[in-house]
Amino acid sequence: MSGAYRLPSGGRINRQKPISFTFDGKKYQGFEGDTLASALIANGVLLAGRSFKYHRPRGILSAGADEPNALVGVGRDQAHYTPNVRMTMQELYDGLVAESQNRWPSLMFDVGAINDMLSPFFPAGFYYKTFMWPRKAWDAFYEPKIRSMAGLGKAPTEADADRYSQRYAHCDVLVIGGGPAGLAAALAAAESGARVMLADDQPEFGGSLLAETEATIDGKSAIDWVAEMVAALKARANVTLLSRTQAFGYYPHNSIGLSERLTDHLANPPAHLPRERFWTVHAGEVVIAAGSLERPMVFPENDRPGVMLADSARIYVNRYGVKPGKRAVVFTAHDGAYRAALDLKKAGIEIAAIADLRHHPEGPLVEAAKAAGIDVLPGTSVTGTAGRLRVKSATLARIGADGSAMDERQVECDLVLMSGGITPSVHLFSQSKGKLRFDEHLKAYVPGRPAERERSAGACRGLYALSAVIADGFAQGEGAAKSAGFGGVTARTFAVAGTLESDPGSFLGAAPHGRDASRVKAFVDFQNDVTAKDIRLATREGFRSIEHVKRYTTTGMATDQGKTSNMNALGIVSEALERDIPEIGLTTFRPPYTPVSFGAFAGASRGDLFDPVRTTPIHGWAAEQGAAFEDVGIWKRAHYFPKAGEDMHAAVERECKAVRDSVGIFDASTLGKIEVVGKDAATFMNRIYTNAWTKLEPGRLRYGVMLREDGFVMDDGVVGRMADDRFHVTTTTGGAPRVLAHMEDYLQTEWADLEVWLTSTTEEWAVIAVQGPNARKVIEPLVEGIDLSPEAMPHMSVAVGKICGVPTRLFRVSFTGELGFEINVPADYGRAVWEAVFAAGKAYDITPYGTETMHVLRAEKGYIIVGQETDGTAVPDDVGLGWAVGKAKKDFVGKRSIVRDEFQKPDRKQMVGLLTDVPAEVLEEGAQIVADPKQPAPMTVLGQVTSSYMSSVLGHSIALAMVKGGRARLGETLYVPMPGRAIPVKVVEPIFFDKEGVRLNG
Amino acid sequence: MQKFSGFGLIARAFGAHKSWQAQWRDPEPKQSYDAVIVGGGGHGLGAAYYLAKEHGMRNIAVLEKGWIGGGNTGRNTTIIRSNYLFDESAALYDHAVKLWEGLSQDLNYNTMFSQRGVLMLAHNIHDIQSFKRHVHANRANGVDNEWLTPEEVKEFCPAINVGGKDMRYPILGGALQRRGGTARHDAVAWGFARAADALGVDIIQNCEVTAIRRDASGAVEAVETTRGTIKTKKVGVSAAGHTSMVLDMAGVRMPLESYPLQALVSEPVKPAFNCVVMSNTIHAYISQSDKGEMVIGAGTDAYTSYSQRGALHIATHTLDAICELVPMFRRLRMLRMWGGIVDVTPDRSPILGKTPVKGLYVNCGWGTGGFKATPGAGNLLAWTIAKDEPHPINAPFTLERFREGRLIDEAAAAAVAH
């Protein structure tokens, strides 16, 4: 019932639990425990996809993470659709919907396959040589064509409906890979008492042992041994077991990225589960036990569906209980394939022959194959295959010493198994920046000197025999625990029996075939359609570094990142250049080991959780009043308070008028605040700010300007001297963290001798600005212990007392040009005090205003905003702040810089005001200013508009601008060029309202 | 040089492509050259090409410590645009864009320069002000750049989510440079190498410069390399993230900091993203390559380093932003991530000109955004070396400007990285 190719028994599938699924719209059945690949194989389906470039039909090649061919789109709808899913890693669930990719109209018949016929014209890198004429045709014609041909699956067209989560974890020993070596390593480390994490990509622990039917360990079957080990680990509180979890990347300082798949195997995922969990693990020690990958053989037409890695075929038989075919030809240079042949034969698959490239294969496995009656052909190559959508026959030939092929014959088969040996999985080791070493005997790179607190165990460091692998795992686990400071592990041995262990042998590069090498297609990188001849072409064209070969041919750049192709490519380059492999090097391994969902990286960071939302204590009140908010960094600030039917323009006009006529209330809590305290506080302030602070008396405020080392204005703000040794510093909203870091930097690295402490108090104080001619009248009844009279509390003073019974630092200060106060109260009282002031202000029609009104009011007064008038290129004098620079001061940050000649030039951009001829015409901020509007581009530009508003109090638009030599141009007419016209503007002083400051001092 | 063309491909197909020759030679270094370029990235190779082509200097060599194009040239996200703020910058980058527009034909190598448009997103009022200032400044400079409303943004790039309540920082508009786009980074390095080689330039790989020798007057007389001493009176350094180390060999201290900068790609998919989108406010840069991969740029690490890999959380942060901008890409998967070492100046503008040492020229400080300048930087470095004085376009980009205070502060003006 679950397919004609299902074996009657065996495998780790649950035959009681049939599962139905569809592939390309057709319904099939499999069992729980199947992967999509094994279930399709059970149904006799091997054709799984089309290749990237030539659209050749491709079958399932492997049984694991290294699969290059069998990629499908999976998902019931677009909000759950994932392209490029490896069938070999997709667990089967009821109702799974999969579709093949990169084909049209169907997988069986794909018109794109015409590329295969034209392939002689598309060698590696062909696109660098053509599509250049006519020039415009690249964008308009060739590129769109190429793009639509390229790509594999389709991106989903709807927003992902799933969630992802993230965790951080610390452990003493992280073991990566739960095969025999990893299990033994985890056990040893666990016994030491260390905190151990064990991660494995598969749904079950056991690795290669999941397909092991012969071996026994300590007298138990391999699978029972695995169960016992897992049970022992599970029983320990100091062990965390993570299955379906890939260690995808090795980052500096032993931080390892893991991705855990939680629901992709479930038909009906429970709502509480995220789809994936992303772990950042900080490990004391790491044991990499990632096993090895099997290498394909590179021979002509080695890509037909039915050509499969030998050990993968064995996994299908032993682990999944399915037959990948009926009659197999085996092509190998490696003993592992013999084991596969023996297991397949036992399962009833006919082994037509084993073609062994080695002239004298020997050893127990070879003998066993012969004893089982398998035809072993030494010194023999597969020189071609036939069949359209599935292999029908293979051509075998004896290979002479000179590489020539003799005695060709065709052998009928529906399966060709291949094995060129094993490649240790050194990906993570290499990512950790460990040095790789080429092992001549294995013909593979193995880990050399580690760069992190890391060790490799088992097959990933080139060990092959099961007994050696387990023993190594245990020893490395113990070693890791010891290095992490844990000892006391009882020595242990594992008795392995039933395996035929041998010196396995291997082969790298393209197998000899006696055919015209420049005509046949012998694939190296299956997915990207890179053939041996492409690689030779690259070397002929002068690409000698393996990195160049990779980039020119794209070998190793497919979604499998070269797991099956890199070593063979290296072998071919080595032969073509006649240089040894270590001389050619190896391409860099890059994370992730296998692809990881973007969503997992992003985790919960979406929508409102994308960034923290920072609000003031008064935010809730403003929201209730229907304020419109703007984002300023991560802050939400009330932008304006529209009344019914008002747009921003109308609201701002009303708010401005209220402040000028009576009183307004503004939430200034976002201003950065830093408490500068200590015996040397004044000295510190003198050095950080351009202004002089020594003579500022306690109880007074001063507007301070701060420069970067290079002399440019960095930040500004009003500072109150609370006591001889205490300053209440304010900064711009956006500048607060930068200013604190700047101060700390100097304090800690340059002036460590100063006794000064800095504390960020931004969150401590709510700041309520009450501004307007009636401001005093509003707050007077609420204030205790402070004389608010102009004599006792003039402009730019600060007093400590109470308001509404709450302690306050009351600033008399104005950013509007009106009589004004800024009430600092502890944040927890912020809203209550605000509401009390608002209630008291009712009699004066107190009006809440937002940042937009604040901007207009200050522009009317010519007050700058750092970051708007300044842009990192202005020194104080440029923006009219020359007066704030303490000329007599010995030193301050930036002093050396601003005395440079460059900054004394009269044609520097200086801040001025601009008035348009037409009062209602509001200039665009950022618009440019020129003397001659008729000149062609590139124009000689004199400056730009930095702030521009409609001023209702003046009945005229106003603008601030930075203009070259601006102060000498007062009265001149300049122009603002706009598309299709130029706006004349008059240069004026940058103060538009109450030039004498009468209101301010009221 | 064998001519590349569609016809040539077809013709040679009949000879099974056996007659293609090496695209550049693999020469032994000579004992002396008229000029030597240190660094075989796109900039260095471009300089060699233009020296040979436009200034007739053919006895020259490019010395590359690894393989050409293996530095940032082969690691970057290939965003090309010229809508920079300041007049000096706009002129510099637009000079490059104009060269890009004819580069494939000039080099007879398809560099796949694709003018799909670069769209920079505004997420707050400050962004709007800054981008509008760019639009106005660019118009005055004759550089194309236009302001788009959120609706126009959506229309130009349908894949992105422009906002609504589900977005933390909705998109308030964007600045679009239609002439901007991407190019194939490897092809640029290889195309310049092949064309330079054809003009006689020696491209010498696996040749690291280890010292710069100076004569009694202090002028450059030779470089020491891992392949021997090479005499020369002119050395142009174009070593990106390692420039401070090379200049230090001549006793010149550079105002540079080197940081790892990361990028990543997704698995390839069919066309799903039609232009280049950049958002500096939420740190996302994305385009789709011809092969179908989403090419995504991350930020720099917070700390200086020469290690060509960055921290995991930096890439993670970038994907936060990508998923926010294009929620349907959450199920795409990261295929590869990597890092390069970028050389950052205090004002985020490059240094291209002479040095205090006679015969020593430098092109560096392109930081996170110099790929777009490749042909232009090469062209101007060549001019500067050949004439021993800067071209008017690169004249403002001196090393002295930091001492003098004549900064060209693109970072402060826009805070856009690439």
Ligand SMILES: Cc1cc2nc3c(=O)[nH]c(=O)nc-3n(C[C@H](O)[C@H](O)[C@H](O)COP(=O)(O)OP(=O)(O)OC[C@H]3O[C@@H](n4cnc5c(N)ncnc54)[C@H](O)[C@@H]3O)c2cc1C
């Ligand atoms: C991740 C990332 C993304 C980026 N994205 C963009 C982008 O989207 N758009 C953009 O415009 N820019 C981008 N950039 C920046 C861009 O890549 C660089 O500015 C540009 O490529 C620099 O080119 P180059 O030729 O000067 O440097 P490189 O290509 O780095 O070449 C310098 C060469 O000098 C060699 N060298 C160094 N020391 C020596 C020595 N002692 N002897 C001999 N050789 C030496 C190096 O090996 C290297 O090959 C990005 C950079 C990175 C890392």
